[in-house]
């Protein structure tokens with residue numbers, strides 16, 4: 001079978017390391033969830049947003065012969081990534097006497113899997129979590145790497161824990177109800193994977209963006225799986241972000257500051273798209289990155305209708321928020337930039353004037 005023939009079989013991508021686990025991609029793979037939870041689990045907290053209420057109820061129904069399943073509906077999107085929401089889940093777990101051999105399931109987009117993972121990581125200092133991402137972004141990135149977290153008033157993901165899931169189940173049928181703008185937002189992280197590791201992703205999007213972003217096509221499945229593979233390989237090597245894993249933050253230093261400035265009304269993927277434009281300009285201005293690769297960022301992101309600029313007057317606000325980025329060391333900013341396609345590297349403490357100049361290049 002060639003890579004771009006329709007694929008009926010599930011794909012299993014292994015994340016290695018001390019607590020290795022599988023990421024399973026396909027249609028019908030949700031049926032694996034009972035086995036993924038495992039024989040020791042009796043009680044399951046199924047965390048989901050209102051948009052997936054019917055799907056969560058169906059899933060509970062399918063599991064009731066083996067488990068006692070409690071549904072926890074949480075606020076949608078970033079409103080769910082708050083300590084009050086984690087406390088709401090902890091309360092349910094406490095009142096239902098969840099023990100260390102019980103489990104949490106996160107069913108939703110990246111916001112839900114981040115929160116559910118965080119609840120699982122903190123309940124009794126860590127219980128099993130199975131992630132069921134229901135957005136493209138969740139499947140290719142958020143649910144994959146065991147990074148969990150919540151936001152605080154000061155910034156994005158400032159509180160969190162590394163906690164490996166027992167399994168990640170990417171049920172492609174769940175994407176049937178996902179709006180096109182959410183599919184495109186998820187593609188920002190797929191484009192990230194294209195620039196930092198697999199340029200084939202960029203070629204596929206440029207060749208036919210409609211087919212690449214249509215969950216029914218083999219092209220879609222191919223780019224999704226490449227992005228998952230990239231993340232799985234990086235996480236296998238550096239689960240706790242001692243070094244290599246920082247490359248997954250390409251576009252995120254400015255991107256997270258944009259999300260914060262926009263009070264989380266921008267999609268994460270949209271903010272990361274602007275952040276990658278900024279990182280590309282930093283690469284170009286510092287003489288590392290060719291015009292060709294820098295310009296390719298705009299071309300690919302525009303094909304996906306993702307934003308490539310941000311209001312020029314917001315620099316001071318963004319700079320202040322970026323100081324709290326997790327890659328900062330001793331008050332010095334660090335950015336992931338490219339030396340070339342698939343050659344990410346860290347730029348240490350760039351000159352303020354270069355940062356400002358790069359921002360002017362993407363200013364609207």
Ligand SMILES: NC(=O)c1ccc[n+]([C@@H]2O[C@H](COP(=O)([O-])OP(=O)(O)OC[C@H]3O[C@@H](n4cnc5c(N)ncnc54)[C@H](O)[C@@H]3O)[C@@H](O)[C@H]2O)c1
Nearest residue numbers: 051077109110111134135137138141142147174177178268
């Ligand atoms: N932990 C990580 O490594 C990691 C990686 C990337 C992103 N993230 C986080 O993920 C979050 C973004 O995730 P996201 O883009 O999935 O956003 P999201 O979780 O906010 O979901 C986007 C929207 O899609 C809706 N939705 C989800 N699944 C649906 C479906 N199947 N059908 C219809 N509607 C559906 C949700 O209700 C929501 O309104 C951010 O908080 C970001 O910080 C984390």
Ligand SMILES: O=C(O)C(=O)C[C@@H](O)[C@H](O)[C@H](O)COP(=O)(O)O
Nearest residue numbers: 141145147156157245248249252326
């Ligand atoms: O998995 C990682 O590592 C990433 O950086 C992936 C990012 O896409 C993701 O948005 C992550 O949540 C950002 O992490 P943070 O440590 O900068 O909060």
Ligand SMILES: [Zn+2]
Nearest residue numbers: 141189252272
């Ligand atoms: Zn991200």
